[in-house]
Amino acid sequence: MTLADLTQRTGEWLRGAGPMQEVVISSRVRLARNLAGMPFLSRCSPQQTAELEKRLRDEILAAGPAKTMFYVDVAAAREIDRRLLVERHLISRQHAQSSHPRGVAISDNETVAIMINEEDHLRMQVIRSGLQLSQAVEEINRIDDLLEDRLDFAFHSRYGYLTACPTNVGTGIRVSVMLHLPALKLTGEIEKVFQAAHDMRVAVRGLYGEGTDAAGDFYQVSNQTTLGKSEEQIVEEFRDQVIPQIIKYELTVRQALLKNQRPVVEDKVFRAAGLLRSARLISSEETLYLLSMLRAGVNLGLIEQPDLKIINELFLLTQPAHLQKILSREMDRQARDEARAHYVRSRLGTSWPN
Amino acid sequence: MTLADLTQRTGEWLRGAGPMQEVVISSRVRLARNLAGMPFLSRCSPQQTAELEKRLRDEILAAGPAKTMFYVDVAAAREIDRRLLVERHLISRQHAQSSHPRGVAISDNETVAIMINEEDHLRMQVIRSGLQLSQAVEEINRIDDLLEDRLDFAFHSRYGYLTACPTNVGTGIRVSVMLHLPALKLTGEIEKVFQAAHDMRVAVRGLYGEGTDAAGDFYQVSNQTTLGKSEEQIVEEFRDQVIPQIIKYELTVRQALLKNQRPVVEDKVFRAAGLLRSARLISSEETLYLLSMLRAGVNLGLIEQPDLKIINELFLLTQPAHLQKILSREMDRQARDEARAHYVRSRLGTSWPN
Numbered sequence: 001m002t003l004a005d006l007t008q009r010t011g012e013w014l015r016g017a018g019p020m021q022e023v024v025i026s027s028r029v030r031l032a033r034n035l036a037g038m039p040f041l042s043r044c045s046p047q048q049t050a051e052l053e054k055r056l057r058d059e060i061l062a063a064g065p066a067k068t069m070f071y072v073d074v075a076a077a078r079e080i081d082r083r084l085l086v087e088r089h090l091i092s093r094q095h096a097q098s099s100h101p102r103g104v105a106i107s108d109n110e111t112v113a114i115m116i117n118e119e120d121h122l123r124m125q126v127i128r129s130g131l132q133l134s135q136a137v138e139e140i141n142r143i144d145d146l147l148e149d150r151l152d153f154a155f156h157s158r159y160g161y162l163t164a165c166p167t168n169v170g171t172g173i174r175v176s177v178m179l180h181l182p183a184l185k186l187t188g189e190i191e192k193v194f195q196a197a198h199d200m201r202v203a204v205r206g207l208y209g210e211g212t213d214a215a216g217d218f219y220q221v222s223n224q225t226t227l228g229k230s231e232e233q234i235v236e237e238f239r240d241q242v243i244p245q246i247i248k249y250e251l252t253v254r255q256a257l258l259k260n261q262r263p264v265v266e267d268k269v270f271r272a273a274g275l276l277r278s279a280r281l282i283s284s285e286e287t288l289y290l291l292s293m294l295r296a297g298v299n300l301g302l303i304e305q306p307d308l309k310i311i312n313e314l315f316l317l318t319q320p321a322h323l324q325k326i327l328s329r330e331m332d333r334q335a336r337d338e339a340r341a342h343y344v345r346s347r348l349g350t351s352w353p354n
Numbered sequence: 355m356t357l358a359d360l361t362q363r364t365g366e367w368l369r370g371a372g373p374m375q376e377v378v379i380s381s382r383v384r385l386a387r388n389l390a391g392m393p394f395l396s397r398c399s400p401q402q403t404a405e406l407e408k409r410l411r412d413e414i415l416a417a418g419p420a421k422t423m424f425y426v427d428v429a430a431a432r433e434i435d436r437r438l439l440v441e442r443h444l445i446s447r448q449h450a451q452s453s454h455p456r457g458v459a460i461s462d463n464e465t466v467a468i469m470i471n472e473e474d475h476l477r478m479q480v481i482r483s484g485l486q487l488s489q490a491v492e493e494i495n496r497i498d499d500l501l502e503d504r505l506d507f508a509f510h511s512r513y514g515y516l517t518a519c520p521t522n523v524g525t526g527i528r529v530s531v532m533l534h535l536p537a538l539k540l541t542g543e544i545e546k547v548f549q550a551a552h553d554m555r556v557a558v559r560g561l562y563g564e565g566t567d568a569a570g571d572f573y574q575v576s577n578q579t580t581l582g583k584s585e586e587q588i589v590e591e592f593r594d595q596v597i598p599q600i601i602k603y604e605l606t607v608r609q610a611l612l613k614n615q616r617p618v619v620e621d622k623v624f625r626a627a628g629l630l631r632s633a634r635l636i637s638s639e640e641t642l643y644l645l646s647m648l649r650a651g652v653n654l655g656l657i658e659q660p661d662l663k664i665i666n667e668l669f670l671l672t673q674p675a676h677l678q679k680i681l682s683r684e685m686d687r688q689a690r691d692e693a694r695a696h697y698v699r700s701r702l703g704t705s706w707p708n
Contacts, residue, residue: 270634275625276625280620281617338617
């Protein structure tokens with residue numbers, strides 16, 4: 001498995017078949033860890049940074065936290081490949097844009113990704129399709145244990161795991177789910193979710209994390225407190241209280257919309273289907289928005305085609321770097337918009353339920 | 355032939371097969387006439403107005419200016435029928451909304467319409483498909499002669515025909531063409547046409563005449579001067595200079611667009627086609643706009659279907675009064691928007707060139 005194989009398929013988390021998949025796209029858990037006896041990255045000399053990258057890479061590959069893993073040297077990768085990894089949520093934007101030695105170890109099915117030299121020495125992530133927080137936590141704990149057998153992590157008896165940013169100190173854990181909330185968005189009820197999230201110390205972000213807008217009605221919801229609670233408490237509260245409430249709210253509003261404003265919702269869904277099939281120029285932002293409406297339509301039973309799997313794939317494959325990889329050429333914006341429109345039409349086919 | 359038959363077909367002027375039909379929808383000529391020895395309508399007593407209506411109706415039907423004519427008593431007509439006549443350009447909005455005795459005599463193919471008691475005692479109109487100003491003028495002169503054999507028109511040896519509004523005094527003639535100018539609109543060049551029109555004493559108005567906006571890139575261009583020039587001069591200048599210049603300008607910009615921005619234009623055309631086929635709720639304004647893009651696409655050779663005849667029919671049949679007549683029920687706005695979307699889909703069919 002190499003980077004080149006990535007464009008041939010989507011990761012496990014996009015297969016669109018996990019629990020509660022009509023609202024929950026994916027569940028993600030990540031841990032932040034730093035080596036004891038080494039400065040945080042912002043204080044490392046170039047030599048220390050390079051040393052860290054080499055040592056951690058070797059240890060991860062030797063520990064084999066996933067059966068088959070491959071490693072991408074992010075510093076040496078082409079820009080388009082770094083973007084590809086961001087679009088797949090395998091590395092962060094910050095990691096893509098840095099300039100020091102760094103990399104990421106990825107499991108074959110992309111459920112595990114371990115960034116080396118992001119904000120912390122190690123950022124381990126497990127991502128799974130649908131609502132699978134417990135399974136994701138189990139897996140990340142297994143990985144953490146395997147690595148801890150070989151590495152000495154910076155740990156303080158009172159504060160817990162030490163991290164570069166104080167908001168991660170403690171367990172260093174962040175749990176998050178990617179939610180699809182078209183009904184809450186359409187009705188404006190999403191504002192109440194923002195308010196409640198703030199009160200519950202939960203962060204709501206856009207599709208690509210910190211500093212990005214919610215595109216196509218997708219929202220990343222994650223915990224903010226890491227200090228003063230155990231890992232179990234954090235995950236339990238998030239999994240058993242916060243997320244079920246938001247899911248229930250979205251589902252209730254969907255039913256109310258169907259009951260009271262069916263023609264309005266149908267109109268949006270079928271227009272999205274029509275535009276995706278007819279546009280000759282289309283941006284990735286508009287594609288995301290239209291696919292989101294289409295996904296809502298399928299989940300509401302308003303439209304039968306296409307399969308959710310195709311919609312999920314298109315979310316990823318119409319992103320700029322993926323599109324260029326699939327078509328094996330680099331393009332400027334207008335050329336991409338034209339190629340994207342053509343690609344979407346070719347994937348959705350010409351026969352359409354009317 | 356009666357009012358009820360009107361919704362079964364479109365008038366001659368919408369058949370979309372006249373000269374220069376890729377730019378010129380229709381040519382229209384109208385004359386304003388008043389009876390000598392009777393006050394203008396604003397000064398008539400109710401009795402005189404009623405008398406005028408009866409007398410003019412009888413004379414017109416007896417004179418038989420068109421082989422077969424039918425008469426609509428506009429004052430007695432239902433509101434939806436009056437709107438229907440406005441949508442077909444057979445009476446003006448003012449005529450529809452007045453409250454005094456009034457009517458309109460219409461030829462079977464709708465090329466001739468003679469309004470009684472609009473602003474003047476008589477407003478005769480000939481409307482033809484495409485660029486056919488000379489033919490329209492010939493026909494209206496024939497009608498004018500036939501009526502003048504029976505009626506004594508108010509005429510002043512120095513000022514010419516006397517009319518209620520001074521802008522019509524003289525020949526009482528107004529020539530106009532309905533132009534489809536999508537390329538000039540898209541590029542913003544239409545502003546130059548407005549400026550030039552102003553300099554040439556030509557008025558540019560929207561689809562339904564005075565006080566209406568240009569909807570769907572349709573513009574009504576008409577002469578403003580009636581005093582101090584002969585009928586022939588007015589028509590010649592308008593027909594041989596003003597209109598050909600605008601047509602040439604539009605065609606030049608269309609070719610430039612095709613050469614330099616083909617994907618952008620194609621995108622607009624195919625999106626319009628897609629939306630018309632997929633919307634579940636659609637206003638008459640949006641329908642007009644989308645049909646206009648579709649018409650442009652057919653004329654530019656970008657899209658083969660549908661036939662221009664169908665597009666022209668839909669322009670008319672999707673208007674509120676027509677839609678309700680066709681479907682034989684009166685509806686509120688949302689019900690109309692839903693019914694309109696359904697009707698458009700049924701007319702455009704489900705197989706679409708891709």
